[in-house]
Amino acid sequence: MSERLRTSLGPLTLANPFVNASGTYGYGVEYASFVDVARLGGVSVKGISLLPRPGNSPPRTCETSAGMLNSIGLANIGIDVFLAETLPQLRELGVTVIVNTFATSIEDFVELAARFDNETGIAALELNISCPNVHAGGMHFGVSGAAAAEVTGAVRAVTDLPLMVKLSPEAGDIGEVARGVESAGADMISMINTIRGMVIDVDRRRPMLGQKMGGMSGPAIKPLGVRMVYEVFQQVSIPIIGMGGIASLRDALEYLMAGATAVQVGTANYSEPGISLRLADELEAWCSERDLTVTDLVGCAQGD
Numbered sequence: 001m002s003e004r005l006r007t008s009l010g011p012l013t014l015a016n017p018f019v020n021a022s023g024t025y026g027y028g029v030e031y032a033s034f035v036d037v038a039r040l041g042g043v044s045v046k047g048i049s050l051l052p053r054p055g056n057s058p059p060r061t062c063e064t065s066a067g068m069l070n071s072i073g074l075a076n077i078g079i080d081v082f083l084a085e086t087l088p089q090l091r092e093l094g095v096t097v098i099v100n101t102f103a104t105s106i107e108d109f110v111e112l113a114a115r116f117d118n119e120t121g122i123a124a125l126e127l128n129i130s131c132p133n134v135h136a137g138g139m140h141f142g143v144s145g146a147a148a149a150e151v152t153g154a155v156r157a158v159t160d161l162p163l164m165v166k167l168s169p170e171a172g173d174i175g176e177v178a179r180g181v182e183s184a185g186a187d188m189i190s191m192i193n194t195i196r197g198m199v200i201d202v203d204r205r206r207p208m209l210g211q212k213m214g215g216m217s218g219p220a221i222k223p224l225g226v227r228m229v230y231e232v233f234q235q236v237s238i239p240i241i242g243m244g245g246i247a248s249l250r251d252a253l254e255y256l257m258a259g260a261t262a263v264q265v266g267t268a269n270y271s272e273p274g275i276s277l278r279l280a281d282e283l284e285a286w287c288s289e290r291d292l293t294v295t296d297l298v299g300c301a302q303g304d
């Protein structure tokens with residue numbers, strides 16, 4: 001991939017703007033035998049907590065007409081196993097690793113960040129303050145500017161890693177949350193996480209998912225994500241990583257033109273695990289035909 005695709009997000013530079021989104025690509029290592037994971041802009045690993053979590057009771061996913069619902073409940077291997085077994089493999093593979101973290105208290109977010117700060121091979125830390133699928137904590141931090149700023153500031157104080165904070169589309173005023181995390185020292189914003197939805201199993205006359213509600217992702221949420229990136233771009237000066245429903249080059253271009261400096265691809269990985277590399281190649285050809293770089297595209301749809 002050429003220099004055209006290189007994209008700079010403050011302290012983090014990516015070889016291309018395509019990162020695979022947390023929770024939709026395992027820990028990245030699972031795909032190494034059939035996708036050249038080192039060529040990806042990056043992989044945001046499944047959200048890591050201090051202790052391993054089994055997650056919610058099944059069914060935890062179901063398809064919808066334009067995407068899916070999930071209520072995984074942040075099932076993960078926990079930081080000890082991740083550091084001992086997974087991170088060394090990711091280093092070996094040469095993956096640009098974004099460590100997505102999840103906690104239900106500020107103290108636990110801080111402890112996670114302090115432990116990751118001592119490790120090599122981590123390109124950035126992504127704070128998930130926006131998960132709709134856990135009862136305690138989670139999205140609580142992501143729906144108010146003050147709470148989001150508090151957790152961001154506490155984490156900022158213990159790590160020099162590039163810090164990305166992931167925002168929820170469920171915030172009443174996402175711009176306020178974005179400004180809050182910027183003022184507290186975030187280097188970047190990633191957005192959007194899923195938004196709660198429900199599917200009813202009409203035969204059983206009950207909600208389809210074990211937890212009744214789940215986070216909606218996939219093409220159905222793309223216009224919402226693009227609108228929010230467009231709005232947040234006008235309110236902060238830190239870079240934005242846009243996501244929500246990206247499944248084609250045009251989708252990625254929309255996010256870049258709205259104001260994203262990079263993008264994450266989530267649900268589309270389930271139908272095509274190599275999609276991010278295909279889109280990166282398509283973006284390279286598109287830019288080359290027009291003699292443009294990715295940087296030329298960022299926010300170019302803003303203005304009158």
Ligand SMILES: Cc1cc2nc3c(=O)[nH]c(=O)nc-3n(C[C@H](O)[C@H](O)[C@H](O)COP(=O)(O)O)c2cc1C
Nearest residue numbers: 021022023047070128192193217218244245266267
């Ligand atoms: C099955 C599943 C699990 C997810 N797990 C996480 C997670 O652990 N941490 C997180 O920040 N986001 C998680 N997400 C949200 C995605 O990273 C992404 O924000 C969202 O799905 C929107 O992008 P998409 O429409 O391309 O999937 C998950 C999404 C799905 C579908």
